[in-house]
Amino acid sequence: MPKLTIDGRAVEVDEGATILDAARRLGIDIPTLCYHPGLEPWTSCMVCVVRLSPSGKLVPSCSTNATDDMVVECDVDAVRDARRAAIELLLSDHLGDCIAPCQVACPAHMNIPAMIRHIARGDDALAARVVKERIPLAAILGYICPAPCEKTCRRRGHDGALSICKLKRYAGETALAASETVRPPAPNASGKRVGVVGAGPAGLTAAYYLRQSGHEVTVYEREQKAGGALRSSIGEATLPRAVLDAEIDSLLDCGATLAPRSDIGAASTLEALRREFDAVVVAAGPLDGDAVAVLGLNASRTGIAVDATTMRTSLDGVFACGASVKPTKMAVRSVADGRAVAVCVDQFLAGAPITGPGREWACRVGKLLEGEMETFLAAAATRARIEPADAERGSFSPAEARDEAARCLHCDCRKPDACKLRQHAATYGADARRYTSLAPSDEPTRRRFEQNLDHAEVVYESGKCIDCGICVRIAEEAREELGLTFVGRGFDVRVRAPFDESLALALKVVAAKCADACPTGALARKDA
Ligand code: SF4
Ligand code: SF4
Ligand code: SF4
Ligand code: FES
Numbered sequence: 084m085p086k087l088t089i090d091g092r093a094v095e096v097d098e099g100a101t102i103l104d105a106a107r108r109l110g111i112d113i114p115t116l117c118y119h120p121g122l123e124p125w126t127s128c129m130v131c132v133v134r135l136s137p138s139g140k141l142v143p144s145c146s147t148n149a150t151d152d153m154v155v156e157c158d159v160d161a162v163r164d165a166r167r168a169a170i171e172l173l174l175s176d177h178l179g180d181c182i183a184p185c186q187v188a189c190p191a192h193m194n195i196p197a198m199i200r201h202i203a204r205g206d207d208a209l210a211a212r213v214v215k216e217r218i219p220l221a222a223i224l225g226y227i228c229p230a231p232c233e234k235t236c237r238r239r240g241h242d243g244a245l246s247i248c249k250l251k252r253y254a255g256e257t258a259l260a261a262s263e264t265v266r267p268p269a270p271n272a273s274g275k276r277v278g279v280v281g282a283g284p285a286g287l288t289a290a291y292y293l294r295q296s297g298h299e300v301t302v303y304e305r306e307q308k309a310g311g312a313l314r315s316s317i318g319e320a321t322l323p324r325a326v327l328d329a330e331i332d333s334l335l336d337c338g339a340t341l342a343p344r345s346d347i348g349a350a351s352t353l354e355a356l357r358r359e360f361d362a363v364v365v366a367a368g369p370l371d372g373d374a375v376a377v378l379g380l381n382a383s384r385t386g387i388a389v390d391a392t393t394m395r396t397s398l399d400g401v402f403a404c405g406a407s408v409k410p411t412k413m414a415v416r417s418v419a420d421g422r423a424v425a426v427c428v429d430q431f432l433a434g435a436p437i438t439g440p441g442r443e444w445a446c447r448v449g450k451l452l453e454g455e456m457e458t459f460l461a462a463a464a465t466r467a468r469i470e471p472a473d474a475e476r477g478s479f480s481p482a483e484a485r486d487e488a489a490r491c492l493h494c495d496c497r498k499p500d501a502c503k504l505r506q507h508a509a510t511y512g513a514d515a516r517r518y519t520s521l522a523p524s525d526e527p528t529r530r531r532f533e534q535n536l537d538h539a540e541v542v543y544e545s546g547k548c549i550d551c552g553i554c555v556r557i558a559e560e561a562r563e564e565l566g567l568t569f570v571g572r573g574f575d576v577r578v579r580a581p582f583d584e585s586l587a588l589a590l591k592v593v594a595a596k597c598a599d600a601c602p603t604g605a606l607a608r609k610d611a
Pocket of ligand 1: 179503504
């Protein structure tokens, strides 16, 4: 039985075991893509490399047998660099949007395509839940948001962007009209208390997400009613008061306490809040330098000075967000800020490093090539953008909402969370474009967008295939009559059904198994 050391730790494995097996026995995590348990090694992706000592040779751990006295290193820069380069090479020939362009553009990064799909399926409650993961003021923003998401909607240049904002309004208003508000599950009480100064969009949003994390929250508002600029600067004609009141009530219904007519405009009152609460969030709307100084806080050019990542002010335990930090006309920015500060405060209260919500790693398709829009359109309704028949109210009926939702092109990947390529890219800080610049720039060198929809259960997108061969091998083992094969040469190799047959014919038995084993979003279940 070979005995070896990995990162200085000794391990004994069975004869024939690989370095990967040995590392896993020690709980050492080595990234893999083309490796699949139970299948013979394929050794194509090279993300599993490790270094042998003293030779310094890099070898793929999934197909290198462990031998006696072997000394293996994983936790060194040379290995990390090699793995990152392997990932970047795969990404240089990878075509996909991990996140849809609309979601990238939304300042709150709401999962727009998921919301739209729920509406298309008639599940309005789930649609509202998706919106409220990022935007608790769904109906209100459905009336007033300038919808930067729609400017980047892939369908915009064809026959009009999806009516994202009105669909969000639909989801929000449907939830308000339902007898039960879309209330998040009751959180476990954290025992911590947070004071929020200001009941505008940023403060209310912060209160909502802090409540969800189990903290007790009191929101101090100078006026009699909550709403801030939503109430003072926007008229009834643009934002009906009934919608404003109902949605704020439903938000506060999550257990936050509103303290109206409370002016926290002085250092002494802020100091009192600091004594009373475990953390304080200032979301009091625009403040000039004098007003900031009166509170005893440091000022910046635009308002309260905060650390951009942690959102902490110059006073310990005091955070600030929204227009108090930087004036904005877009309520959705204040909402995004309110959620970000809630994440920061929650981390602070847990004694964890304060990182905020962070940015998710994502690769992008970018501009479409000629003819690619037609491929996207194959999976969506052909009608042009729908306007609500009730022009006065301007809201969709359920049938209109479903019809409009059916226009969405599903630009987002079907495996944004399960994709191992994306996970490894994030872990190793891969730059998706590192090697693309090597290609000649005068012609489109990227893969073309292709989408095979002919199978009832799965979708195949060749642009996301990394030629790992897992699906080919699974189909072979299952004795699929036709199975899958590699077609083409060199850089242009693609997985296909042989003889130009359909995917439906190629995968009669193990389509779902192949989709679940595919390490990327290339082969995915249709309903994902
Ligand atoms: S396959 Fe993975 S990396 Fe590619 S778009 Fe989908 S999630 Fe992103
Ligand atoms: S078509 Fe749908 S998924 Fe694509 S950008 Fe527009 S709304 Fe987003
Ligand atoms: S489609 Fe097949 S070959 Fe391509 S990445 Fe998925 S499992 Fe690997
Ligand atoms: S080469 Fe080892 S997992 Fe791909």
